[in-house]
Amino acid sequence: MKIVRVSAIWCPSCILMRPIYDEIVKKYNLESEELDFDFDEDKVLPLNVGNKLPVVIIYKDNEEKARIIGEKRRDEIEKVFEGLV
Amino acid sequence: MKYLNKLILILFLLFICTNVSAKEINIYLFHSSDCTHCKAEIKYLDELKEKYDIKIYKYEVVHNIENNALLTEVKKLMNDESNYVPYTIIGTTSITGFSDVQKVQIENAIKEYQAISYCDKVGIYLGKVKDTSACNNENNKKEKDKEDSKMTLPIIGEVDVKEFSLPIISIVVGLVDGFNPCAMWVLIFLLSILIGMKNRKKMWILGLTFILTSAFVYLLIMLAWLKIVASFTTIRWLQIVIAIVALIAACINLRSYFKARKEDDGCTVTDAESRKKIIGKVKRIANLEEESENKKKFAFILAILGVMALAISVNVIELACSAGLPLIFTQILAMNKVTKIAKLIYVLIYILFFMIDDIIIFIIAMFTFKVTGISTKYTKYSHLIGGIIMLIIGILMILKPEWIMFNF
Numbered sequence: 001m002k003i004v005r006v007s008a009i010w011c012p013s014c015i016l017m018r019p020i021y022d023e024i025v026k027k028y029n030l031e032s033e034e035l036d037f038d039f040d041e042d043k044v045l046p047l048n049v050g051n052k053l054p055v056v057i058i059y060k061d062n063e064e065k066a067r068i069i070g071e072k073r074r075d076e077i078e079k080v081f082e083g084l085v
Numbered sequence: 086m087k088y089l090n091k092l093i094l095i096l097f098l099l100f101i102c103t104n105v106s107a108k109e110i111n112i113y114l115f116h117s118s119d120c121t122h123c124k125a126e127i128k129y130l131d132e133l134k135e136k137y138d139i140k141i142y143k144y145e146v147v148h149n150i151e152n153n154a155l156l157t158e159v160k161k162l163m164n165d166e167s168n169y170v171p172y173t174i175i176g177t178t179s180i181t182g183f184s185d186v187q188k189v190q191i192e193n194a195i196k197e198y199q200a201i202s203y204c205d206k207v208g209i210y211l212g213k214v215k216d217t218s219a220c221n222n223e224n225n226k227k228e229k230d231k232e233d234s235k236m237t238l239p240i241i242g243e244v245d246v247k248e249f250s251l252p253i254i255s256i257v258v259g260l261v262d263g264f265n266p267c268a269m270w271v272l273i274f275l276l277s278i279l280i281g282m283k284n285r286k287k288m289w290i291l292g293l294t295f296i297l298t299s300a301f302v303y304l305l306i307m308l309a310w311l312k313i314v315a316s317f318t319t320i321r322w323l324q325i326v327i328a329i330v331a332l333i334a335a336c337i338n339l340r341s342y343f344k345a346r347k348e349d350d351g352c353t354v355t356d357a358e359s360r361k362k363i364i365g366k367v368k369r370i371a372n373l374e375e376e377s378e379n380k381k382k383f384a385f386i387l388a389i390l391g392v393m394a395l396a397i398s399v400n401v402i403e404l405a406c407s408a409g410l411p412l413i414f415t416q417i418l419a420m421n422k423v424t425k426i427a428k429l430i431y432v433l434i435y436i437l438f439f440m441i442d443d444i445i446i447f448i449i450a451m452f453t454f455k456v457t458g459i460s461t462k463y464t465k466y467s468h469l470i471g472g473i474i475m476l477i478i479g480i481l482m483i484l485k486p487e488w489i490m491f492n493f
């Protein structure tokens with residue numbers, strides 16, 4: 001399973017969520033790609049992430065399965081992954 | 086016979102009404118015989134004599150030493166520090182200078198004092214008013230107010246709420262104003278870039294430059310607001326205009342709170358153009374740092390100037406983001422009779438608490454080399470609290486302005 005994490009260097013919510021997602025990646029042994037909203041504009045645009053950050057897109061067998069938008073509690077995030085693993 | 090009774094009753098009522106409103110109002114004018122504004126005011130006051138029942142006492146202060154001494158004492162009495170003439174006192178209102186604005190202030194003051202009983206303390210001091218009953222009532226009321234405003238708090242003991250009101254408002258409104266997200270993202274972005282430098286001394290200098298410049302720019306903006314508001318503070322309709330601005334700002338804040346409640350918490354990406362411009366500026370500042378060895382000093386000075394320019398532009402943009410709260414705060418300051426020094430101190434307290442979240446994030450970043458973020462939940466609640474504060478103060482400014490005059 002792979003996740004794409006879209007955040008921005010200036011975004012406080014992204015800073016808050018970073019450690020949580022780092023642990024999730026370790027826990028579920030995920031492949032993780034990080035994109036910056038401003039500096040990786042060419043890769044981010046096609047993803048249509050909207051105007052709220054951070055955004056985490058979850059892919060399974062190269063197909064998008066779910067998106068997690070903004071600040072979430074750890075248990076809320078784990079519930080999403082439990083459903084996909 | 087019936088009509089005669091009615092006629093007598095009407096005349097009697099008319100007599101009472103006119104009697105009530107026909108009270109003579111004393112006006113004390115300190116002027117200089119060489120001053121054109123003073124002459125213009127004297128002419129204006131003479132015209133007002135036909136319209137209102139007023140008595141004008143004039144004191145020429147440049148060529149008459151005694152009058153000059155009187156002026157000094159009267160200014161102390163009125164807690165005023167302005168050094169200009171003409172200097173006009175009506176009741177407990179003092180008006181400095183003379184132009185269209187002051188014309189309105191003078192007429193408003195005459196109407197105001199005709200309708201109320203008031204303590205003409207300057208008249209008593211100058212020996213023009215014998216009856217001091219109004220002052221005694223006012224003093225008793227002040228004593229009672231003083232008693233009423235006293236509270237006994239656990240541990241702290243007895244506290245005079247009136248003494249505490251302005252500082253508390255400076256802290257609360259400053260904190261709420263500081264929590265809006267407009268400039269926060271720039272500081273976080275700058276810190277993230279600075280951390281990449283791995284040079285703590287330069288990080289301190291550039292980071293402090295950004296914070297101090299932001300504070301200085303915001304200080305200038307607030308002093309400008311205070312100057313504007315202070316010169317119109319006695320004009321009632323302008324107070325109401327400011328109150329309406331506050332109510333509109335309150336609605337905007339409350340709307341963004343209720344809107345944000347339905348959305349996910351997180352960073353809202355807005356205004357890509359201006360954000361890109363700022364990001365570009367910060368990157369150029371960071372790139373300056375990678376200059377060759379011999380240009381290092383010059384590059385670092387350019388980096389400091391760059392950070393200052395960044396702080397100025399961000400804070401001017403932020404003005405629109407939070408104009409409501411500073412405007413209201415300066416209006417409250419202007420309505421309270423506090424000295425200029427006291428006003429400056431309250432503005433500095435406001436700015437300290439306005440910057441406190443930036444200072445905390447900066448200090449944590451400097452010591453941990455990690456940038457911490459503040460959840461947007463709190464910025465959401467700052468819209469709620471800010472909205473409620475502006476709503477209450479806006480309504481009070483219209484219905485009960487005296488409730489926010491703590492120092493009268």
